[in-house]
Amino acid sequence: MADANMQSFEQRVGRINKRRTKMARGVVENVVNKDGLIETKVRRHGPRFPWRGLFLSCLVFFALKGLLLAHLGQGTYDSRVEKLKAGTVFEQVGGWAMHADPITQYAADTIRTYIR
Structure with missing residues (x-):
């Protein structure tokens, strides 16, 4: 049980750190939710066709x-x-x-x- 919890914790920490590094590089956008809360989200980055x-x-x-x-x-x-x-x-x-x-x-x- 402890190993499963620790593994999911490590995965969450990894996602948070990855998101923080992307936000630090400046690839973010501010989104206003339906309830008026402003969230900063990482912009999807990748090759796009014009x-x-x-x-x-x-x-x-x-x-x-x-x-x-x-x-x-x-x-x-x-x-x-x-x-x-x-x-x-x-x-x-x-x-x-x-x-x-x-x-x-x-x-x-x-x-x-x-x-x-």
Whole structure:
């Protein structure tokens, strides 16, 4: 019985010391509970994927493709994409990325109403 209590005590002391060292390094955040009590908690630290940046990059990419399609017109745009698809491996990847998909068509139709 004493060993089990001592082991759980050591585990609790280890968790407290780990939390104190993280708080001393400055990775903390203050959280207000439902009852108004302010607690200082250790912020979860680790690698995170930048989902917002990826989403905004895709949004800008499709908007620029739509702008190109609206400005050049369907025929010219398709002929330039076909030239890319007939080129080197890198140009073929660019041609695949720049093909006129439904999102690009919708963006081009929306932009076309404003530029003409």
